[in-house]
Amino acid sequence: MSISRRDFLRIAGFSTLFGLGAKSAFEMLAPGELEAKLTPNPKALSAQRWAMVVDMRKLNEQTAEKCIEACHRVHNVPDFEDPIDPKDKIDPEEKIRWEVKWIWKEKYEHAFPGQAEVAIPEKIHKLNFLLLCNHCDNPPCVRVCPTKATWKREDGVVMMDQHRCIGCRYCMAACPYGARSFNWRDPRPFIKGDDESYPTREIGVVEKCNFCAERLAKGQLPACVEVSKGALTVGDLNDAKSKVRELLRTNFTIRRKTQLGSNPQVYYIV
């Protein structure tokens, strides 16, 4: 008995196809061992669309300073004014050029340019607005990132994955709010590092406010909100009963550079 060449090829072909197909189908359908074992913390704070309201009536200079200090401390943001070792002192120009900030203060005309008022009330002119990443609904930084190191989460938080950042700084060019900073040098000598629960960054990556994603995941409010004495509020914009919606309903709010179409999600009550 013999097998014809044609039959042999046919049988061989089908069995290869079956073998390969079954293996990959199995691999695709079976959940990965580790993947299946990682779940979100049940205590995590969640929202459909996170947003922040900054009530400038309640925010005074000291509270603003406290918010900045709290944020920069828990996220190990370098302070170039204050090196650990006095030998690392840098000159004033570099302090400005290398500045790394997640949340900072700015005058009205710098925070809200192009609003075209002829004259603004003295009170507002004097205010120092607290600025941070706006976690835009249409984030220009995400559009330009070539490695998806920055992306918008489903709950609206614009996140950074420092592991993927290649330091091209496209996002910095794209962000109209100046919310992103580049690590021009190793930040470690300028970080007191009292908080060892959060990583630092290294030279050559971009960083910005992450809406305290690591704190939300544990069920804590963002660091700045916690110390703001009610001036800062975060909540779910999609939930009509949320505190954020309540504030937006009862107060007139402004947002930064809405004319650019990035749909920023930090609202200011003035």
Next chain:
Amino acid sequence: MKEPVKSEFGTVGEKPKVEKKFYNRNLILAGIIVFVALITYPIWNLQGKSVPPPDPKLDTPVIQKMAEQDRKCIEDKTYMRNYHMQMLDEWRDQVVRNGNREYTSLSGKKYTASLQNTCLECHSNKSQFCDQCHNYVGVAPYCWGCHLTREKKLAEAK
């Protein structure tokens, strides 16, 4: 037998007679010796010497405080030894990108998926633990560019 045909270039069918000569002989031989000596340097330099095998230490304060039966890693020792890098890779992606921050081990116990807060809490002696094997096999993971080790605090505590 045919008479060989002679031409002005020599006899047809025979190789032309070339005088065999080794040009620059001394220079070339010396060069070869130097070259061989250089590329085998790592071999003969380590002759007779032995590199001590890695010796990861487990004597950190947190581990020592644990009761004997609790003194286990989140998974079994062999698994951790072989696959901790895949596990950390998976943790990184799941935590940062998907927000899945809780790891359930095979024993059913829950841990926070965090290199800096979970692994290093017990293994606070990076240079005595992580570096031992990493240096031995010549790998340099770039975790520590950002993730803080707890060695400073460990040194202060001592």
